[in-house]
Amino acid sequence: MYLVYKPEGTEEPQRWKYQPKKLMSPERELLEKLTSKNFAEFTVDVQKGNSRCRRALLYVYLKRQHPTLKFDDVDFAWDELTLEHSKGELLLMREQIVDTVPPDQLDAVRAKLDAEIAVAFEDPEEEGKAELPIAG
Numbered sequence: 001m002y003l004v005y006k007p008e009g010t011e012e013p014q015r016w017k018y019q020p021k022k023l024m025s026p027e028r029e030l031l032e033k034l035t036s037k038n039f040a041e042f043t044v045d046v047q048k049g050n051s052r053c054r055r056a057l058l059y060v061y062l063k064r065q066h067p068t069l070k071f072d073d074v075d076f077a078w079d080e081l082t083l084e085h086s087k088g089e090l091l092l093m094r095e096q097i098v099d100t101v102p103p104d105q106l107d108a109v110r111a112k113l114d115a116e117i118a119v120a121f122e123d124p125e126e127e128g129k130a131e132l133p134i135a136g
Contacts, residue, residue, distance in 0.1 A: 001084065004081070004084055006080055006081075017123070031056050034071060051078075055074055058076070059071050084121060086123045087120040087122040087123070091117060
């Protein structure tokens with residue numbers, strides 16, 4: 001999964017690989033402090049689109065590049081920040097939908113996933129080892 005930030009007027013988006021299990025302890029603790037959620041709740045809410053969680057996650061990634069950045073300085077239009085699954089993750093989801101989707105909805109869900117797979121970012125390091133971003 002990737003956090004993708006494309007401020008208006010920029011050609012190329014900034015893309016960070018979002019792997020909750022790979023965030024360092026101080027970053028996890030900061031995310032908990034900024035969002036008032038434990039890290040397991042944070043990982044679920046960031047995927048659900050919680051605004052504060054996504055802003056906090058963007059802050060953590062931007063702070064790596066700009067150590068003096070303040071949280072209050074992170075401001076963006078909602079359409080400038082997205083969370084996107086990689087191609088490998090989408091393929092994995094497609095394999096697993098049989099277990100979770102009612103049979104009468106299966107074709108529609110497969111079609112939606114196929115459309116997303118066609119345009120998804122392909123991570124060359126991920127080949128054969130994609131996993132869904134869940135922190136335990």
